[in-house]
Amino acid sequence: MxxxxxxxxxxxxxxxxRAPRPGLGARVRDLLxxxxxxxxxxxxxxxxxxxxxxxxxxxPNGAGKSTTLKVLAGILHPDAGEARVLGLVPSRExxxxxxxxGTVFGQxxxxxxxxxxxxxxxxxGRVYDIDRRQHRRRIDALTSVFAIGALLDTPVxxxxxxxRMRCEIVASLLHSxxxxxxxxxxxxxxxxxxxxxxxxxxxxxxxxxxxxLLTSHxxxxxxxxxxxxxxxxxxxxxxxxxxxxxxxxxxxTKRITLWTEAERLNLTxxxxxxxxxxxxxxxxxxxxxITPLGQVVDAAVRQAAIRDMAIEDAPLDDVIRALYATAExxxxxx
Amino acid sequence: MTRLVAKYAAFxxxxxxxxxxxxxxxxxxxxxxxxxxxxxxxxxxAAAEAGLPTATEPxxxxxYLAVTEWIVLSTPQIHLDIQEAIRAGDVVYRLGxxxxxxxxxxxxxxxxxxVRMPLLGLTAFLCAFAxxxxxxxxxxxxxxxxxxxxxxxxxxALHVWxxxxxxxxxxxxxxxxxxxxxxxxxxGLMLPLEVYPGVIQRIAALxxxxxxxxxPASFMLAGxxxxxxxxxxxxxxxxxxxxxxxxxxxxxxxxxxxxxGG
Numbered sequence: 335m336x337x338x339x340x341x342x343x344x345x346x347x348x349x350x351x352r353a354p355r356p357g358l359g360a361r362v363r364d365l366l367x368x369x370x371x372x373x374x375x376x377x378x379x380x381x382x383x384x385x386x387x388x389x390x391x392x393x394p395n396g397a398g399k400s401t402t403l404k405v406l407a408g409i410l411h412p413d414a415g416e417a418r419v420l421g422l423v424p425s426r427e428x429x430x431x432x433x434x435x436g437t438v439f440g441q442x443x444x445x446x447x448x449x450x451x452x453x454x455x456x457x458x459g460r461v462y463d464i465d466r467r468q469h470r471r472r473i474d475a476l477t478s479v480f481a482i483g484a485l486l487d488t489p490v491x492x493x494x495x496x497x498r499m500r501c502e503i504v505a506s507l508l509h510s511x512x513x514x515x516x517x518x519x520x521x522x523x524x525x526x527x528x529x530x531x532x533x534x535x536x537x538x539x540x541x542x543x544x545x546x547l548l549t550s551h552x553x554x555x556x557x558x559x560x561x562x563x564x565x566x567x568x569x570x571x572x573x574x575x576x577x578x579x580x581x582x583x584x585x586x587t588k589r590i591t592l593w594t595e596a597e598r599l600n601l602t603x604x605x606x607x608x609x610x611x612x613x614x615x616x617x618x619x620x621x622x623x624i625t626p627l628g629q630v631v632d633a634a635v636r637q638a639a640i641r642d643m644a645i646e647d648a649p650l651d652d653v654i655r656a657l658y659a660t661a662e663x664x665x666x667x668x
Numbered sequence: 669m670t671r672l673v674a675k676y677a678a679f680x681x682x683x684x685x686x687x688x689x690x691x692x693x694x695x696x697x698x699x700x701x702x703x704x705x706x707x708x709x710x711x712x713x714a715a716a717e718a719g720l721p722t723a724t725e726p727x728x729x730x731x732y733l734a735v736t737e738w739i740v741l742s743t744p745q746i747h748l749d750i751q752e753a754i755r756a757g758d759v760v761y762r763l764g765x766x767x768x769x770x771x772x773x774x775x776x777x778x779x780x781x782x783v784r785m786p787l788l789g790l791t792a793f794l795c796a797f798a799x800x801x802x803x804x805x806x807x808x809x810x811x812x813x814x815x816x817x818x819x820x821x822x823x824x825a826l827h828v829w830x831x832x833x834x835x836x837x838x839x840x841x842x843x844x845x846x847x848x849x850x851x852x853x854x855x856g857l858m859l860p861l862e863v864y865p866g867v868i869q870r871i872a873a874l875x876x877x878x879x880x881x882x883x884p885a886s887f888m889l890a891g892x893x894x895x896x897x898x899x900x901x902x903x904x905x906x907x908x909x910x911x912x913x914x915x916x917x918x919x920x921x922x923x924x925x926x927x928x929g930g
Contacts, residue, residue, distance in 0.1 A: 409763045432766035444761035460678035
């Protein structure tokens with residue numbers, strides 16, 4: 335079986351205009367002959383995704399995530415290397431591929447702004463050559479799953495962002511794609527709308543075995559929708575593995591909160607930082623590679639009886655920040 | 669083949685639905701159209717009464733202007749839609765569909781024309797009749813209407829071509845303005861080209877503009893120099909040139925495309 339996505343040393347660069355030097359002469363010269371420079375958006379990127387996988391594709395701003403997605407969707411042509419999606423080369427077989435993939439770009443819209451979503455859905459049925467009866471059944475099914483029945487005949491401009499995003503995702507699923515590319519699908523949504531979108535994406539992907547490749551800056555999207563994470567930085571692969579492995583690999587600290595009989599604890603162990611202490615509650619951050627967790631708990635028990643205790647991983651945000659800060663691009667870890 | 673037609677017809681249908689919802693735009697054009705015809709019919713009447721030379725009788729000139737304005741005002745400014753989609757990045761969706769991007773834009777333009785042309789055509793007819801009290805022979809309408817539709821479709825295609833330049837230019841409005849002003853002069857928007865100096869006429873003959881405006885409208889004038897056959901030939905030639913230009917420009921745009929935000 336083909337991998338759903340296969341990238342082999344794909345590169346993509348853009349020419350961007352360089353800001354002119356100060357001074358009138360330089361500005362006139364820039365007007366007549368603008369200076370440009372090449373910016374490498376994706377740099378010899380390689381990875382593959384198996385059918386049915388749900389993969390988070392993350393990186394800091396400008397890392398090349400959206401560019402990679404657009405290369406995979408056939409919208410941008412790579413400068414070098416080869417990309418294959420569902421066995422097709424996107425840049426050469428864009429139209430054939432379009433029937434098998436869906437795209438959701440969180441900051442863009444494919445719905446006609448002045449018209450109700452139903453009009454766009456009808457248009458997409460024609461665009462993707464879907465049999466009319468089958469298309470109607472599909473709209474009904476997705477309308478029910480995504481709870482957009484009441485929105486179908488409301489002009490898009492009157493929908494909230496969360497409602498519009500549900501309609502955008504339905505639009506991208508109408509032709510039953512085998513692969514879905516999502517570029518920041520929850521951007522700008524409130525907490526409950528995010529939760530709804532994540533749940534729908536996960537369940538729909540499981541139900542229809544749709545492969546997902548999702549970019550996001552929100553670690554909640556990764557944790558609740560995806561099982562694997564690919565991290566890129568400066569257009570190059572930084573990490574590729576399960577989210578749990580990412581935590582284990584980069585998690586050097588744990589947070590522990592102790593509720594004790596004594597009002598405060600006085601722990602002076604190497605690698606242990608007291609975040610707060612008082613009112614019978616002490617919060618600590620422990621560097622596990624310096625002092626094991628058990629040793630800290632033993633020390634605490636020696637000072638006071640413990641009534642309750644909570645141990646937490648550092649937030650995934652911190653893990654990823656540490657990954658961006660410490661890892662060298664190209665040194666793939668997984 | 670049927671599926672292909674149905675696919676692009678769907679874009680036209682969406683554009684029709686959109687144009688019907690944007691009724692204010694059509695009403696604005698109707699009012700503007702009536703004002704323009706009113707002003708110019710008074711102007712030409714006054715010029716004729718003052719003994720100033722006019723190309724032909726004033727009432728025929730009003731019908732001439734009614735046709736040229738009918739074509740210009742009916743044609744959607746699709747270059748602005750394309751520019752906006754490129755600026756906002758929504759073009760990623762349009763480029764990713766299993767249809768021709770240019771074909772879909774043209775089909776959308778045809779949908780807008782399908783709404784505007786009958787309404788503005790009716791406005792042109794009623795206003796021109798009200799201001800002149802005269803109706804040209806039915807034969808003239810039989811020629812003007814199909815050529816007017818074809819000219820408006822070609823003009824819309826030129827607007828799509830200008831819109832494609834937004835893949836490279838931040839703002840295509842200057843290109844549009846230059847083309848529009850050239851069209852007003854070299855296309856004979858206000859007056860038939862016969863009243864212009866010879867050099868202007870020779871330059872105009874090298875451009876598509878006479879076929880877009882003066883050609884169809886000249887059938888409202890007695891003894892216009894254009895025949896249906898020559899106009900059909902000119903529209904076909906410029907249609908071919910525009911189609912080739914659109915194809916070439918889009919292929920380059922698709923190769924060089926950069927999209928804001930990645």
